[in-house]
Structure formats: C-alpha cells, structure tokens
Amino acid sequence: MFSLAKKDLLSLGVFALIVLAMPFWLSPLGAAYPALMQKLAIFAIFAVGFNILFGLTGYLSFGHAAFLGIGSYTAVWSFKLLTMNVVPAVVFAVVMSGVFALAIGYLSLRRSGIYFSILTLAFAQMSYSLAYSVLTPITNGETGLLLVQGDPRVLDALFAEPRQGLPVPTLLGLDMSGYAGFYFCAAMLVIAFYLSQKIFASPFGLALRGIKSNQTRMNYTGFNTRPYTLAAFVISGMYAGLAGGLLAVTDPLAGAERMQWTASGEVVLMTILGGVGTLVGPVVGAWLIKYLENIFSAFNESILQRFFSFLPDGLDTFVVTVTSKFVGDGWHLTLGLMFVLVVAFLPGGIMEGIHRIVRSFQRRGDREPDGSLKAQPAE
C-alpha cells in the first residue's frame, strides 16, 4: 500500500534530501533563515495540493486560498481552546478545511470550465467578506485572530502550570519557532510530496487524468466522474488546510487577507510557473516565487545604486530609476509580467523549459538526429 515504484522512490529520496538540506544550499543564496524557509516549505505544500486538482483534472479553482484561511483559523482556535501542541492543531486544520472543501466542491463541481472557476471564486469571496464582517466573533475581523493571555487552553491547563508571557506552539516540548519549525514544515512537505506521488501513480490518478483529457468520453464509457473530481477537490482542499495550519504553527495568527482572491491567484501562478501536472513543478514554482518575492521586496534604491555603480554617471541613475520600479514595492509588477510571459511563451512552466533544453542537448549529442516529427493523433 505504501510502496512506490523504484523510480518514484529514488525521486522521493532526492526530494527529501533537497528539502532537508535547504539550510545548506540556500545560504549562498542569502535565504537560509528559518522564517523564509518555513514559508518555502508551506507554500510548496499548498502548490502541490493545488496541482492535484488543477494539474490532474484540469479544473481551475480560483478560490483555493479560502481553504488556506480556514486551516489557519482552525489551527489558531485549537491553540486558543485546547493546547499549544501542534499535532491537534494541524489535524483539525486539515479536517476542517476538508469539510469545507467537501461542501464547496459538491456544489461547484456541478459546473466545469469557467463556470467552475467563477463558482469557486464566489465562494472564496463570500468566505473572505464574511470573515471580515459578520464572523468577527470567530475571526476577529480586521485585526486577525491572535493568541491572548487569557485563552482557556483546556488541555494545557490540566497538565502544566501556565508559563509567563504568550505561549508558543510546541511539539513534544520543542518550540515550533526557528529551525525546529522549519524541520516540522519540511517533514510535512516530504509527506505531502509522497502522498502526491502515490496519487499520481494510482489508478485514481489515472482516472483524474482521463477526466482532464476528455470528460465526456469518460462519461460515455459508463464512468461516473463526479466522485473522482470531488475526491480530488477535497484532497487539494485538505492540502491547502494543512498549509494554512502550518502557517499558524510557525506564526500563530490568522487574518482574512489570506483568503483574498489575489492569494488564490498566487497559488495558480506558482503551479503554472513550475509546470502544471508535473510532480516537482509546483514545488519549484512556489520556491521561486516566494524566494524572489523575498529578495525583490528587500531591494531599495540605495542597494540598486551600489549594484549599478559600475555604469557611467548619467546612465546609472536612469537604470536605477527604471529597475527600482520592479523591486521593493513594485515586486508585484515583476510578478504580473512573469505571469504574462510564462503563460504566453511557456505554458508548461519551468519543467517544460528544462525538458526542452535537455531534449535539444540530446538531439545535438546524437550523430543522426531523428528529424521526424512526433506523430500527431488525428482529432
């Protein structure tokens, strides 16, 4: 049941190694601090989960951030009411977002294509507006849900004396901040990746791919596709809930802006940038975007001036003014441009780019290039 094909096992091993060794290979890139690495791991989980829905079934959800937000809120409530232990928080986050995904998915999956996108968008916007306004007792509205000194924490109160100051989330007595938090998220990412490998290789995954390539044909062969798409939707919603729960674990607060539709757009972009429907693609996309976001928004004019100081006098101020529009606050401009360019020129994302490069090298290596085009199936 838990076995993998040899090739998958190898890639899982390599992947786990890369993830756990992040502090080492990220330090020359100037990104080896825990807060960022936690984010990298968490958003990779989010994107991997989104890819199970979008990559395998082709259903483009524009409201996945809602599940992220629900996961965060649930985890913070678990911290407030029960215990600072992270295990129940994460479990509740996953379960709760799964329940919501079941309800929303059950309704939304009655439609496909753009209607599905708009339905998910509508549900996400509804959750967002409600979290901001009416549900303030649960979500604490604009301020966001925070831990406070007077929280009951029923289970903690039974077993331990309350500490001074605000408690932090713990696992087996280990504070989930800094590197411990990162390794917890990294472990979760490896597990999430393993599960996604299992899904990709399973008959269930094959059925999902069949739905993507031609749902009508699947239906005509007597195959009821609805339970399959719903299962994919719920699974990817649970991944998002896990990511949201982990966000709350590493930093115990939850705000409604996590559910906004631009956040949903971001995960779509991560998946597309990396490569839709590939295993590693979403992880690569998430890492790249979060890394660039971090680096680019830290830049300011003085850094740029130092960077471009080798240019002649008039030119360097010009270059600095132009480039400064793309960094710092202007990071979103770069993001948008990247979005347009990737969708326009590289719809398969970075993974497709890598494949193209590899293929062109292979062709050059052969003495006799194959030359013949791949056979096109008749429409």
Added chain:
Amino acid sequence: MNVIFAQLLNGLDKGGAYALIALGLTLVFGTLGVVNFAHGALFMLGAFCAVTFRYLITLETVTVDPEKLSPWGAPLEIRTPLAQNWLGDFGAVLIDYSVPISILLAIPVMLVIGVVMERGLIKHFYRRTHAEQILVTFGLAIVLQEIVRSVFGANPIPQPAPQDLRGAADFGVWLGMAPNVLTYPLWRLVYFLFSIGIIGAVFAFLHFTTFGMVVRAGMVDRETVGLIGIDIGRRFTIMFGIAAVVAGLAGVMYTPLLPPNYHLGMDFLVLSFVVVVVGGMGSLPGAVAAGFLLGILQSFASMTGVKAIIPGIDQIIIYLVAVVILLVRPRGLMGRRGVMES
C-alpha cells in the same frame, strides 16, 4: 414605500457601473470569445484618465506677493492655475467641470489602450483554453494596476464633482411628494443617466449601423462572415477598443462617487464577472439587466432592516445570487441555449 423607492434609486448608480463593465466584458466575450480578466483594470485606467486630466489642468504658477503677508508672517504665495491665467473665467469652468470633460481625453486614450492590448497580447490567445486566457489577462491586470500604483501612488485620489452637480436633488418633489422626503445626490443621478446613455449608444451602434450589423453577424457565425470576404478580425479588434472605451468612461464618471485607487479595477472585476454570469454569458441585454438588478439588490441588502434579519447579507448577496444562478440556471437570465451551458 419611500424607503423602498430610495433604495431602488441608490442601487441605480452602482448598477450602472456594473452594467457598463459587464457590457464591455460581454462584448469582448461575444466577439472574440476571450474571457478578459483585465477588464476591471480598464475601468481603473479610465478613472485615472480623469485624475491625469485634473492634474494637468490644475497645474499652477506660484507668484510671491511681498506686499501681503500670510498669517505666519511669510510673504503670501498666490497660486493661480495656468488654465485660469490663459483662459480667464472659462478656465475656471474648465477646472470645475474637469471630470466630465476628461471624457474627451479618455475616449482616444482608452481606444488606443484597447486596440494595443488586443493586437499585442489577446490576439495570441484566441485558440488557447479559457483557463489560459483567464491567467494571462489576470497577469496583465496585475501589471496595469502596478504601473498605475508606481505612477500615482497607493492612496485614493478624490475627484470633486462640478460645483453645480454636487448637491442633492429633491427627487420626491418631482414625483409629487412633499419636499425633502426623497432626496438623491445629483451626481448619482447624472451617473445613472450617463450609463443609460452609453448603453443606448452601444446598442444603437450595434443595431443601426452597417458596422454593427457585421459585428453582430460575426458574433453568431464568425466563419461564414469571414467567407463572405469581410475582414471580421479587424472589426472585432475595434470592438475590443470600444469595450475598453465603455469601461474607461464608466471609470471616469465614477471618480466623484469613489476616489480611485490602483486596485479599484480588481474590486469591480470580480463583481462584474458575476454580473455577466448572472445575465448569461454572451448576452448583451442580459449583462445590462443583471447589472442594474444586482446593483439594486445590493442596495436593498444593505438596508438596516434586512441586515438585522440576516447579518452580513450585504457583503455576500451578489455572490450568493451568482452561486444560485449558476447551479440552477447556468445560462443565466438571458443567455442563449447551448452557449457555455455545461
């Protein structure tokens, strides 16, 4: 009765904006078959045409008058707008009416932006899937709004309505009620009439000109129109420009009601997509009707009486309607049978 009438009126201006944006979206979808997520950004660009125009026309000269002193004892600075210097009283009127006059600036600017956008980017996405169209236009919308932010800053920039149109109209008197029973801000009335005018103009253009006839024929069967030897692609490009102008004008006139900021477009886009879906994908009358309908519904939902019964309904009513419509009647109120019905 009066309360209901007041809410009905309140919904009209917002409904007008929804209708105009949805009309443009539907035009683009009906002609080019492209789902344009950057349409809200066009609305926002229109609003910033008004901002730019006002900025240009209120450029000032500063002269220091050493004779007079300001209350702080420094020489008094006298600021006179250049337009007033050159044109006298007419210049002052020009400044006062800057919002409606900036329509003249917005029309060519938006037309050019629309055509460039279509030729430069959207053209390459006719044959791609709807998902990819959504994604690329979504990216474009981000780019446009970030450019606006880097030029105009992140804060909303209030635009005053002309002095004469700033007050409230005593609407009740016109209907034979007592004075001050039913008043309505004048500019909202202007906006409503303006949106009706634009909608009428678009429909007249489509129905009473040869160009419009060809476009309508192309919407029904693009291939056949092409076979007759008509360059339908070029006309569709122009229609995209016109849709951009409609969105832009909606934005220009909306500025006194809501100070524009850079994410104005995104805020309206989601709502207007919902409007399009409720009206029925590809149906122009549907888009207009649904725009006003949802605007009015929203204003009814924000009545305190309604909010007391169902808290938070004002925030989600539009989405709720969209969900119900999509699940029960996916082709919307007036959509054609078979168009995007699955």
